[in-house]
Amino acid sequence: MHNRGWRSIYCLTKQDAFRGSAPINLTDRLHQVLRWATGSVEIFFSRNNAFLASKRLKWLQRLAYINVGVYPFTSLFLIVYCLLPALSLLYGNFIVKNVNATFLIYLLLMTLCLIGxxxxxxxxxxxxxxxxxxNEQFWLISGTSAHFAVVIQGLLKVLAGIEISFTLTAKAVEDSDDIYAELYLVKWTSLMIPPIVIAMINVLAMVVAFSRTIYNITPQWGKFVGGAFFSFWVLAHLYPFFKGLMGREKKTPTIVFVWSGLVAITLSLLWVAINPNSGPTDANTGGSSFKFL
Structure with a gap:
């Protein structure tokens, strides 16, 4: 409509014009976000995207529609950011090679901007x-699960013509007397795999880094704490995800941990195979002070 020159206004009525029920459990919420992101990606790969819009579309409208169309693609960078702390701990070096005054000043300015x-x-x-x-926590949860799945789905559809869908296995609510019974309902969906894999890799990296620090001749606890803080920050954002995954009975479908564990172990072994001697070099021996066997 805007592309054809139509104008729209926002109408706020005294009484609600429309009412609906929002999903309250983890799985349904992820699939709601999945549907929203699917529409954005489909529009982005269609002839109706804002980049190909006519001159009738104003610049602010064009910018707003571009933002709506590309936001799922930020999940690719978000996943990299969530894995960088773990790779830093596994590699034995900090994310930034030289921590100097200039880096700290930039970090302080960025932190103040984010707080503002x-x-x-x-x-x-x-x-x-x-x-x-x-909201910040669920932004990371949805970005590493639903948004990432939609991007992969959209790319496969455009490049290879492959249609895939992310489905769930429904589970009946047993306690019908509890109006919040659905809140504790846990349903299996493949969208749960990426966040669990990210959490497992970060936990594994923290364990490896802690073990390396203990058995090092000159343990550098400050370096370990500085690196582990970023992994802990990732896990703090994923806390509501695991809380919703447990359900009321604190039970989770076994297949969730099986698939997530296999992927996490595969990625870790792949990293070890690519760079087996990734530990910090010991000055006395001239070799690596921590090696994977």
Whole structure:
């Protein structure tokens, strides 16, 4: 409509014009986000994307539609950011090679900008700090699961003409008397695999780095704590995901951990095969102070 020159206005009625029920359990919420992102990716790969729009579309409208169309692709960078701390711990070096005053100044400025942006978002939207933090957590959860799946699905469809779908296995709610029974319902879906793999790799990296620090001749605990903080920050964002994955009975489908464990072990072994002597070099022996056998 906007591409053809039509104008639209936002109408806010005194009474709700439409009402619907929002999903409250983890699986249904992920599939809702999956449907939203699927529409954005389909529009991006169609002739109706904002890059090919006519001159009737205003620049701010074009920018807004571009943002709506490309946001699922940020999941690729988000997954890299979530794995960088783990790779840093496995490799034995910090993410930044030389930590100097210039790097710390840039880090401080970026942190202050992010804090300022968060404050503006909270004041503008009039939400609590806890709600804002929950939104940040689910942004990472949905980015590493539903958004990533949609991007892979869209690329396979465009490049190879392959149609894939991410389905779930429904499970009946046993406690019909509890109005929140659906909240604790756990359904298996392949969207759960990437976040669990990311968490497992970060935990594995922290264990490896901790073991290497203990058995090192000159343990560098400051270096370990600095590197492990970023992995812990990733795990802190994934906390609601695991809380929803457990359900009321604290039970999770075994297949979730089986597939996630296999993928995590495969990626770790692949990293070891590519760079087997990735530990820090010991000055006395001239070799690696930590080696994978």
């Amino acid at each position: 942006l968060a404050v503006l978002e909270i004041r503008w939207s009039e939400v609590s700090l806890e709600d804002w933090w929950r």
